[in-house]
Amino acid sequence: MQASVITADLSRDDLLTLLYWMRLTRVFDERVHLLYNQGRIPGAAFSQRGHEATTVGSSFALGPDDLVAPVHRDLGVYLLRGITPRRVMAQMLGRATGPSRGRDVNLHGMGDLSLNIIGYPSPLPDTLPLAVGAALAFQYRGEPRVAMTYFGDGSASEGGCHEALNLAAVWRAPVVFICENNQYAYSTPLSKQMAVDNIADRAAGYGFPGVVVDGNDVLAVVEAARAAVDRARRGDGPTLIECKTMRMLGHAFHDDASYVPRELLAEWEARDPLRRYEMRLREHGLVSDEELAALARRVTAEVDDAVDYAEASPWPAPESVTEGVYAP
């Protein structure tokens, strides 16, 4: 594990920007949970609680022209990379104004190529080969761009994951793989699906660096991600960053996660990424209680606005059902 860092050489503005995205992600997620419990969300919804530092810290390291290919628990990535809270909430509520135009719900299918965000295809880990393909295109066209993609510990055991990692190495593709090791794949704990301690150790077998990072420490994630992005942009090829974190709720909101030991959850709760970061900023005099209160008000207002917008948005028109369908 990398040592904890104080500021990752970031300006105060950047430090507060990270806090903003983490808090927005948390509050947005809590609101989705509430809406789900009220029966206002069609289908399932996946909580990202616990992933804030991993998603925000990694995607913060990218430049404006870089590309992301996130998955179902990466709310922080979609928000930070430019899909507005309004559009994400419309997607959650299945409305025509969401990125999938009501074709899909929760974060499935949520992308926007104009923002360099590849929509999440449901079969795991198909996001990885897509990101490697995008990185190959950047390399082929001589563009100094990087692709960053995300996958869970469960997805790390799928064949497509190894194929993508291997080809990325062979092609020295400008891609950064973020593994979100949150200890569980649905109800399957790590110990039931792999016999190694670190997924990052596998990178050596493909021929590129693998780094283990505390996924609940946003500044450690930013540092590791920046190094990997720089390396990819220099033409030195991929990096695998394994962010150790915890899925703090069930697989989706319908799942009470009764199979997860309470002691394990308590252990990770003590390392809550948002609270920990706020405490660190306060200890270093980088944020005041008034600023924290103002931030909380600001993100709550943004989420309120997103819900109002989504609920006032139309459902997809039945006659539009064949639009966007690819059939040769």
Ligand SMILES: Cc1ncc(C[n+]2csc(CCOP(=O)(O)OP(=O)(O)O)c2C)c(N)n1
């Ligand atoms: C090929 C495939 N099998 C099963 C699923 C259903 N599924 C969606 S998420 C998930 C768990 C994935 O676990 P992990 O990769 O650890 O990600 P996490 O949900 O923990 O973030 C499963 C089984 C799927 N989307 N694709």
Ligand SMILES: [Mg+2]
């Ligand atoms: Mg997992």
